[in-house]
Every structure is written in structure tokens, then in C-alpha cells.
Amino acid sequence: SFGICPTYNCNLRCSYCGYNSANNDENILQIDDVKAFVKDVIKRNTIKKHILKSDEPLIVYFTGGGEPAYEWTSFKDIVVFIKQICDDNGITIKMSVTTNGILNDDQILFISRNFTRVMVSYDGLPSIQNKNRRGPGLFKTNDIVEHTISKLTSLGVPIEVRTTVWKDDYHKLKDMYLHVFSLVSKESDVTWSVYPVLKEGRATDRINAQSDETYHEFLLSYFELLDFIGSDSDVTRVFCPMFSDDTISYFCGSLLGSE
Secondary structure, rough: EEEEEOOOOOOOOOOOOOOEOOOOOOOOOOOOHHHHHHHHHHHHHHHHHHHHHOOOOEEEEEEEOOOOOOOOHHHHHHHHHHHHHHHHHHOOEEEEEEEEEOOHHHHHHHHHHHOOOEEEEEEOOOHHHHOOOOEEOOOOHHHHHHHHHHHHOOOOOEEEEEEEEEHHHHHHHHHHHHHHHHOOOOOOOOOEEHHHHOOHHHHHHHHHHOOOOOHHHHHHHHHHHHHOOOOHHHHEEEEOEEEOOOOOOOOOOOOOOOO
8 A cells, every 4th residue: 555645735724734734835746756656666566466476456545734636637647647557557456535525526526436435524513614624715614525425425435524523522422423424325335433633733722721631531422422323333334543453553662743
């Protein structure tokens, strides 16, 4: 697997953005850099296939400090190039993308045709979405993102809805859960992940003013949510990335952040 971070630019100014993403950032990934990088990945993947006699698909993640689809023409060019070079080399590929959901129907259609999974950032309830996730000229983003979620699922795209939660909204997790799954059909391949706001980027000052009990309170609220949906089949569709059974992702001695 490998990742592509096309840009640090973004059309939103989310209240908790860990990257302080804005626009006019000059760190935009150039297509020639992508080509050199992907060609090296293809070479390594081909060697691995021959050694291990494996035909597992190559996984590509589009993410970033900004919105991956913000520079739309560049984003499309990168996607098309990766698909073509993998096809030319007989490599099966699966691509996923993380997006803020500010997309038009043509963009949604392109993503549905090229990506096997999409993570859409959405803050659970219209009032909270509009409060936390806005940008220049975009003061009410809720309807746009809800449309993106509904459209993607109607096109059969598996999606993960990611909700980032401020301490003040921990008690609303149940209402968020009910609203998120009201946007999609019961049969759709949708999961919902919840995550507390971390002390980074735009959230730093506000998090510093909170007590040490902040994440303990999140844990209790999350367990209350699981209790609420415990008898519902949807319990398997809800998770928190903070609580993982995958120990391979953790390294003794590695630190996140500067403190």
C-alpha cells in the first residue's frame, strides 16, 4: 500500500483542523513527482509478487493535510495515471480517498467510478456540521455533504463517515448515530467512525483550556453509545479508530506530536 497527499490547500476552515489548512499553499504535488514515485512502487510491487507468488491488490490511499480533491484537475490526472500504469503492468489496484464532501455531482461520479472506498468527513448533525466545518463563502456545508453521502451510497460506493467531536458535543453521540444512518439505506455499505478533537492545529488553544478528563469523558460517552445500539445490528458499523486491536501500527519509542 502507499499514500498520495496531493495538496495542503482546502476549501474549508474546520475549527479543529490539525494542519491549519487554508488555500494558496504552494506545496502542491506535481504530476511528474507522482509518476516517479508510483513507478518505483510498481517496480517494488512486481518484485514482491514474484517472490511471494502473491496477487494481492495494490492499495492506494488519497489523503492529505488539505482536501485531496481541491486541485481537481491535478487530482483527476493523478488518478488516471495510477490506474493506467497499474493496468499496463497487470496490477490489480484498489483506491480509497478521504474527502470533506464538498463535491459536485460530476466529481462524485468520477470518484464512484475510480475508488473502491471513500471516507467522508461529516460531523454528525446539521447544526454541528455547519458550526465546525465552514469555509470562505461556505457557511452552511451540511446539505452539500449530506448530498455527497447519499449520492455515493446510491452509486454503490462503500463509505466511512468520519465524525470529529468536541467535548461539548460528546453527549450528542446517540443523536449523531441516528442521524448519520438516517441518510442512507439499511442495505448500504456504510460505517460510522467517531473521534475526539485532538490537541493540534486550530484546536490547540481550546483543548489546552479543557480539563484532563476530556478524553475520559469521551470514552464514557462512546461506551454509552455502544450500549444504546448493543442489540442493533448497526453496532458492527460503528467504531472509534482510537481503540484498535492492531498492534502492528504501534512502535515502542515513537511519539505523535512534539510533546
